[in-house]
Amino acid sequence: MDSHSHSHSQVDGSFDESHDSFSNNSFNESFIELDGVEKVFDVRKKTGFMRSERREVRAVDSISFRVARGEMVGYIGPNGAGKSTTIKMLTGILTPSGGRLRVAGIDPSRERTRLARRIGVVFGQRTTLWWDLPLIDSYKLMHRMYRIPDARYRENLDRCVELLELADLLDVPVRQLSLGQRMRGDIAAALLHDPEVLYLDEPTIGLDVISKARVREFLRDLNAERGTTVLLTTHDLQDIEQLCSRVMVIDHGRLMYDGPLTGLHEVGDSERTLVVDLERELPPVEVPSARVVRVEGPRQWLAFPASESAAPLVARIAAEYPLVDLSVREPDIEAVIAKMLHSMRDTPKPPPEQAERSGRAAS
């Protein structure tokens, strides 16, 4: 998908009609387009009796990016960075204070209802399902609300029920579902009308390992089979690792990085941890490119660069030590972002070739 490289390069927030992405095919392919988009909230703070102060909160500050049809992109950042505000503008719930925004060629805030037929939204912390009704009744209501043709509705419902394992849950009132069951129910609800783009806000939050794996597998299949474009907000790095070839980092309303996850690890020098269980207590393992950071009896923790594969390291340890078991732990997303932002403040920008290779860090 070569056309994406054009969108990666535009991170300065300027909107220029003559920009190359408007004069070649990538314009037609890009499904989501933001050019210098801003959202400023006016916040009034009481400062005394009958007195208040007006303050501006720049939740989104001149953000520009393109997402091509069929891409799966992670949209991450610290709390309050502006992620939800961006998603709300993309769905048309909020109107931008400035800049230009298009989804499938539509201005979301002007034509919210028309766009609603083409997008699906899942908020991990809230449900779009009717709390007191059995799951199937919510789906029936959506069938009518979105005027989904009967055959299409049946087909989509059957598919979701099968892949998300909902058969036994359809007659259960939503309030009785577990978090993981409810999440699968919500994902199905967002897909009944065949949306071309799916916005997912924390889709795996609070789920156990098995439910997470099931949701991720479903999303991967959906993207592969239907070419659904996915924009994913998450605090779980494994969501990004397993689903997204591209990740955007936003901080204080600004786009700070746009590129592959490995590039993000490189910019921040982040580390993963290999936890090995040896047959018995031994001196710290000695292998190149990893260092032992903790030892507890036969168990040892080795830190290694997150941008590198664990496979050679594992092979080496398995060959030289009495290995019983192992697991790889990802750094948390907050730590990766913090390191990246820190290193960007401290070091001059990388030369363009390097930025191109390892993803783009924007100022």
Ligand SMILES: Nc1ncnc2c1ncn2[C@@H]1O[C@H](COP(=O)(O)OP(=O)(O)OP(=O)(O)O)[C@@H](O)[C@H]1O
């Ligand atoms: N309706 C509003 N009125 C005033 N300020 C707001 C409003 N909505 C969001 N903000 C502010 O805008 C900033 C960005 O908020 P936003 O919810 O988009 O962040 P976020 O990246 O989604 O954070 P989180 O990860 O915590 O959900 C924050 O400072 C927030 O307080």
